[in-house]
Amino acid sequence: MSDHLWGYKPTSGHTAGADLIGYSVEATDGSVGKVDKHSDEVGSAYLVVDTGVWIFGKDVLLPAGTIKAVDTENRTIFVDLTKDQIKDSPEFDKHKHTGDPGYHAQLDSYYTSHRLT
Template structure:
């Protein structure tokens, strides 16, 4: 998988022209919500997931490097993190955090520290980048 937390892994099945909005997102231990927004900007790729009632209607930002697979037929994205790892991520506020380098650093560090075995994404703090 990708060495950069902010790029889609080559094996995930991502197409640059794909609109992932509305895709169901599954953590390793169950569904976490649907994609509300996504970025295809190289070096700053991510999905924003609307968790609905799962964690009190909040949205979470997941770097593209956490994505294991994208199934266009079932409109489902599988990520390599647990619900708890996602729930414990730095709080996300769309108005404050999109494009914010400090926030991306925090998120990259959080998910890098919670690297799933065999994902190939960096587990060194500070390796998530914009």
């Protein structure tokens, strides 16, 4: 796995320990949902995003390295992915995949090939 994908970019504005639950998540082309869970764990930081009705109530796991910016004033997180890239990501089951290294490797491969920046 590439560590840079599983860590917050220094330029993202994220502060370690900040509670991101409930923040809106915006792709480059629109809203994708709200943060349901997040991790600051070094080398395995991520967001679990509840997409609501946008993709039929599914959750998605976004590695922290996909975050472009955190706007604490407006409680919004901007990611450097399109809605389709997020929608087409490997299927996520929060009961099985959150801490699964194999799933993280699958996501690493997928998101590394779709990076916009």
